Amino acid sequence: MSKNGDLNVQLNVKSVEFNVNKKKKFKRKYIYGYLFIAPPFIGFILFGLIPIVYSLYISMTSFDLFNPAVFTGLDNYKKLFLEDPLFWQSLFNTIYAAIGIPIGIGLSLLIAMGLSKNIKGINFFRTAFFLPSICSVVALTLMWKWIFNADYGVLNNILGFFHIQGPNWLGSSTWAMPALIIQGVWGGLGTGMILYIAALKNVPRTFYEAADIDGANNWDKFWHITLPAISPTTFYLAITAVIGAMQAFVPYMLMTNGGPDYSTTTIVLYLYNNAFRYMNMGYASAMAWLLFVVIMAMTIINFKVSSKWVHYD
Amino acid sequence: MSRELAISKSNKKKKETVSKCFIYFFLVIGALIMAVPFLWMLSTSLKTEGTVFAIPPKWIPDVFLWSNYSQAIEEAQLVQGLVNTLTIVIPSLIIGLFSASIAAYGFAKLEFPGREKLFMILLSTMMIPGIVTMVPSYVIFRNLGWIDTFKPLMIPGMFGGVACVFFLRQFFKNIPKELIEAAELDGLGYFGTFMKIVLPLSKPAIATQAIFGFLGGYNDYMGPLIYLNDPDKFTLQLKLASFNGAYSSEWTLIMAGSVLALIPTVLLFYFAQKYFVEGIVMTGLKG
Numbered sequence: 001m002s003k004n005g006d007l008n009v010q011l012n013v014k015s016v017e018f019n020v021n022k023k024k025k026f027k028r029k030y031i032y033g034y035l036f037i038a039p040p041f042i043g044f045i046l047f048g049l050i051p052i053v054y055s056l057y058i059s060m061t062s063f064d065l066f067n068p069a070v071f072t073g074l075d076n077y078k079k080l081f082l083e084d085p086l087f088w089q090s091l092f093n094t095i096y097a098a099i100g101i102p103i104g105i106g107l108s109l110l111i112a113m114g115l116s117k118n119i120k121g122i123n124f125f126r127t128a129f130f131l132p133s134i135c136s137v138v139a140l141t142l143m144w145k146w147i148f149n150a151d152y153g154v155l156n157n158i159l160g161f162f163h164i165q166g167p168n169w170l171g172s173s174t175w176a177m178p179a180l181i182i183q184g185v186w187g188g189l190g191t192g193m194i195l196y197i198a199a200l201k202n203v204p205r206t207f208y209e210a211a212d213i214d215g216a217n218n219w220d221k222f223w224h225i226t227l228p229a230i231s232p233t234t235f236y237l238a239i240t241a242v243i244g245a246m247q248a249f250v251p252y253m254l255m256t257n258g259g260p261d262y263s264t265t266t267i268v269l270y271l272y273n274n275a276f277r278y279m280n281m282g283y284a285s286a287m288a289w290l291l292f293v294v295i296m297a298m299t300i301i302n303f304k305v306s307s308k309w310v311h312y313d
Numbered sequence: 314m315s316r317e318l319a320i321s322k323s324n325k326k327k328k329e330t331v332s333k334c335f336i337y338f339f340l341v342i343g344a345l346i347m348a349v350p351f352l353w354m355l356s357t358s359l360k361t362e363g364t365v366f367a368i369p370p371k372w373i374p375d376v377f378l379w380s381n382y383s384q385a386i387e388e389a390q391l392v393q394g395l396v397n398t399l400t401i402v403i404p405s406l407i408i409g410l411f412s413a414s415i416a417a418y419g420f421a422k423l424e425f426p427g428r429e430k431l432f433m434i435l436l437s438t439m440m441i442p443g444i445v446t447m448v449p450s451y452v453i454f455r456n457l458g459w460i461d462t463f464k465p466l467m468i469p470g471m472f473g474g475v476a477c478v479f480f481l482r483q484f485f486k487n488i489p490k491e492l493i494e495a496a497e498l499d500g501l502g503y504f505g506t507f508m509k510i511v512l513p514l515s516k517p518a519i520a521t522q523a524i525f526g527f528l529g530g531y532n533d534y535m536g537p538l539i540y541l542n543d544p545d546k547f548t549l550q551l552k553l554a555s556f557n558g559a560y561s562s563e564w565t566l567i568m569a570g571s572v573l574a575l576i577p578t579v580l581l582f583y584f585a586q587k588y589f590v591e592g593i594v595m596t597g598l599k600g
Binding site: 029030032033034035036037038039040041042043044046047048050051052054055058063065110111114115117119124125127128129130131132134135136137138139140142143144146147149151152154157160186191194195198243246247249250254268271272275276281284285288289291292295296299 | 567
């Protein structure tokens, strides 16, 4: 009996010891977990959070980098809203440029649908449409600048072949933006196409078979089956494209440098010029904050509206 | 009945052939529209300066002036630009991939309180547009004495990109739990398991992210434009852009330089196509 009790006690002690050990080990595991995930958080705090907070302060100062910042309260924001038509022009230009987004998304869906029909040479076509996505935007912009050249560019030559007098693309405040939109659509088809090809593959065949039995035509099938089924992809493309378009910069700087007559000055180009050309760090930061709020608002609206037309299975 | 069926079947087939012809027609036109700009660039890069301005333009020049390329390399200092680009991109890419994969492993396989919440917080930081941090980062780096050095272009990337963490986490989640538990029981420890078991298993996923990281770094223009002033430190993209500024009407040389700038990424794409497709589909669909 006493022997048995001893054993019991011993067992209990052991299990307690085991528990303690387990707890310690768990804690050690936690510490490793936090250590492992630390780098991106440290990176975000140092190069994301601190600059963002600091930027809010700079946006309320007059600061040219060389003299100490002078606190001016909301003056920069006031100027932005009330006294700077160029800012509104550049906001308008940025939104105007965004008409390339639905065109690009529509075209990439068309291409993807074409490529999903058991086509020979699918690899060749896929490569052709995807190639610009991996190319240097600097090199592509220089290429398009030469293509759009009014007198010797290939585009106006081809148009001339059809007896169309091409415009002075980059020298005209009417045609410079369409030229940049053309470049943007041409260069942006790749990602959308690849995502749509993957999405189209995942639409269940049975849906189409059922529709066939019901006597649905191709248009009905596209409208009521395909489009809803791939709506998450469309949503993703729209969100990323909007965020990207609000920050468009490189082609605009290299192709036209915002001209002629500010017709292609995007917000980010205007912001860049204010910060690094005119050294108005405070004013540029106010612009950046406004842009930040606009992008956030658009993203939230996108998410809100999406519940109406995006179908997750 | 069976005849009718056969007729409707053959009709269907005919219809399919017709629609396929249409598809081919449009795809070929599309591919042409994609290719013509590149061909025009290539053709210009081989012309003599005089024939560039010929009307109508000649698509195949009489003489291929290959010396345009050597001249572009020399006058735009493309070799120096490439060396600078690689000096910036490669170390930052290697360290950044390591940081991202260890964080992704933490999120995928280690247990700790608040794991999913922290992951959502990290993911939501992706929504913040990079442009907000441009001015304040410049001011901060200037105070640190980092302007006109490679540091602002290298160091932020070393902490691991969020998109990369997201992608690798998806991949690590599929590694069997038993494998990791066995390695931990063998006394490898958490870090050892990650280094000796998980990393070697994840080569394809990491390669995909390495390719995207390299592309981003190689093609970056805005960062170097803001932080570098000394032409000797310019990256390849910056060299090409400033070459365009200095030689604005010498289209043969500018096009030759542009073709050269495209070659590394086109080669990369050629040899690693399947990684591209996988990478885009993985981050795109589940993002």
